[in-house]
Amino acid sequence: MFRTRAFAIPPRAEVPSGTRHRAGWVAAGPAALTLLLGLWGITRENSMWRDEAATWEAAHRTIPETVHMLDRIDVVHGLYYLFMHGVFAIAGDSLVTLRLPSVLAMAGAAALVSLLGSRLAGRCTGLACGLAFALIPAFQQYAQEGRPYALVTACTALACLLLVAAVESPGAGRWTAYGVTVLVAALLNWFSLLMLCAHAATIVLGRPPRGTVVRWGIASSCAVIGTLPLVVASGTQSQQVAWIRPVSPSTLYGLLLTLAAGALCAGAIRPGERLRTPIRPGERRRTPRRTPRRTPRGTRLPLTAVALPLLVLPPLVLLAASLAHPVYLTRYVLFHHIGLALLIGGACHALALRLRASPRRTIVGVMALAFAGLLPVQLSLRSANSRVDDVLATAESVAAVRETGDAVLYIPAARRDTALVSPTAFTGTRDLALVRSPAESGTLGGVERGPEQIAAAMRAVRRIVVVSDAGAPPATTDRDRAKQRVLKAYFVRCSATTARGRQVTVYLRRHDRGGCGPAGRGTEPPHAGQRP
Numbered sequence: 001m002f003r004t005r006a007f008a009i010p011p012r013a014e015v016p017s018g019t020r021h022r023a024g025w026v027a028a029g030p031a032a033l034t035l036l037l038g039l040w041g042i043t044r045e046n047s048m049w050r051d052e053a054a055t056w057e058a059a060h061r062t063i064p065e066t067v068h069m070l071d072r073i074d075v076v077h078g079l080y081y082l083f084m085h086g087v088f089a090i091a092g093d094s095l096v097t098l099r100l101p102s103v104l105a106m107a108g109a110a111a112l113v114s115l116l117g118s119r120l121a122g123r124c125t126g127l128a129c130g131l132a133f134a135l136i137p138a139f140q141q142y143a144q145e146g147r148p149y150a151l152v153t154a155c156t157a158l159a160c161l162l163l164v165a166a167v168e169s170p171g172a173g174r175w176t177a178y179g180v181t182v183l184v185a186a187l188l189n190w191f192s193l194l195m196l197c198a199h200a201a202t203i204v205l206g207r208p209p210r211g212t213v214v215r216w217g218i219a220s221s222c223a224v225i226g227t228l229p230l231v232v233a234s235g236t237q238s239q240q241v242a243w244i245r246p247v248s249p250s251t252l253y254g255l256l257l258t259l260a261a262g263a264l265c266a267g268a269i270r271p272g273e274r275l276r277t278p279i280r281p282g283e284r285r286r287t288p289r290r291t292p293r294r295t296p297r298g299t300r301l302p303l304t305a306v307a308l309p310l311l312v313l314p315p316l317v318l319l320a321a322s323l324a325h326p327v328y329l330t331r332y333v334l335f336h337h338i339g340l341a342l343l344i345g346g347a348c349h350a351l352a353l354r355l356r357a358s359p360r361r362t363i364v365g366v367m368a369l370a371f372a373g374l375l376p377v378q379l380s381l382r383s384a385n386s387r388v389d390d391v392l393a394t395a396e397s398v399a400a401v402r403e404t405g406d407a408v409l410y411i412p413a414a415r416r417d418t419a420l421v422s423p424t425a426f427t428g429t430r431d432l433a434l435v436r437s438p439a440e441s442g443t444l445g446g447v448e449r450g451p452e453q454i455a456a457a458m459r460a461v462r463r464i465v466v467v468s469d470a471g472a473p474p475a476t477t478d479r480d481r482a483k484q485r486v487l488k489a490y491f492v493r494c495s496a497t498t499a500r501g502r503q504v505t506v507y508l509r510r511h512d513r514g515g516c517g518p519a520g521r522g523t524e525p526p527h528a529g530q531r532p
Contacts, residue, residue, distance in 0.1 A: 030130025
């Protein structure tokens with residue numbers, strides 16, 4: 001077996017006390033970098049995918065309409081929808097407004113991670129942790145999405161910082177702030193309660209006084225109790241996660257690679273040992289001394305005791321839960337990458353000290369190389385093709401082929417989101433299947449007629465524009481099967497446009513002599529089932 005040589009980072013106590021007030025300036029660099037990366041290509045080539053379309057639609061409803069919807073669907077995101085409703089009311093609706101809260105949340109999280117690393121292992125380590133956070137692709141991806149995961153990440157980073165502060169310097173105010181922060185994160189997405197598994201392991205590894213353990217137990221229990229109504233309510237809406245499939249090999253491999261990278265970084269950190277740094281001119285050499293783990297006020301936690309449990313436990317616990325019912329999605333535990341950022345930062349600083357090089361220059365150099373190496377990934381994340389689909393591109397396709405008086409169908413009904421986000425693209429058309437609007441019915445996609453009613457309405461029209469997923473997956477409901485059955489029996493396909501994950505298909509009534517194309521662009525319809 002090969003033995004990996006470990007590097008050492010100085011314990012936090014060896015950082016001169018007169019320079020700790022500068023930790024805030026250390027946090028400013030990573031926050032600014034994260035902000036710039038978040039603003040870079042924030043519109044993603046003017047695209048919006050289906051999850052963001054749900055945010056857009058919900059945020060445009062009145063508060064009573066939103067509450068009516070949450071009673072039936074998506075209650076797990078209720079607080080976020082109400083928050084975005086306020087953002088739209090103040091700043092107006094646009095792609096930038098939709099995603100800017102996530103960008104700002106990630107920038108704040110980068111600053112908090114820097115402060116956390118500084119508190120655990122010194123300012124240079126904090127700088128490295130914050131820069132590593134800014135460059136992790138998963139954080140860059142969700143910094144540019146109008147969903148709550150960036151806000152959850154920021155709350156988790158703050159909760160970790162408050163935990164460390166409360167363990168080191170116990171106080172009722174810190175524990176209260178910790179409990180409130182965990183509660184807010186859980187109300188944004190209650191899967192964030194998995195951070196408590198990591199914090200419990202941190203408490204065990206740190207071995208603080210019994211009073212500290214009791215206070216943590218009270219604060220975390222209050223947060224859990226405050227989240228229970230949301231957990232129970234979301235349990236009645238379990239159909240919301242029914243579409244989640246068992247963990248794929250690619251997802252599992254990605255998680256294992258992340259954990260392996262964290263383990264390698266942790267192996268490069270040997271807490272409790274001191275590695276001397278070069279003495280600058282005019283600076284007095286301090287006598288090495290072993291810092292006690294316990295202080296009169298509390299317990300000092302090593303970086304690995306905070307980072308490793310946060311990296312490992314939340315995804316593994318969710319993965320174990322998925323064995324009973326598939327619920328594992330990477331974005332549900334996005335915050336666990338904070339642990340990876342802390343470990344990367346600690347390893348980078350340890351490497352700089354081991355090489356007797358300037359820590360800041362080494363850290364900036366390593367991060368610059370990482371930025372260059374990850375540039376293809378960063379460019380890909382900012383392209384329209386980086387997400388499953390694009391409702392705005394679909395709306396453009398509909399606007400290009402529709403005629404006044406055309407009927408429109410959605411297979412499945414959830415693809416109606418493109419009309420809800422871009423209603424002007426559907427001007428002059430009518431929705432054949434819809435019987436109750438989304439706002440009226442308290443749903444995201446509205447309520448459709450029964451299969452027989454839809455079939456009768458289809459037989460009475462001449463042209464139908466169908467919006468569906470690319471590749472035309474098989475129908476899963478009686479309504480969708482009825483739509484496909486009537487299209488096959490009574491209509492011929494004139495054209496099909498596939499763009500960014502969705503397809504827009506124009507059907508013409510069989511034997512109609514008016515041609516397939518829009519007015520002025522008539523073409524002979526192909527035979528049923530034949531590609532145009």
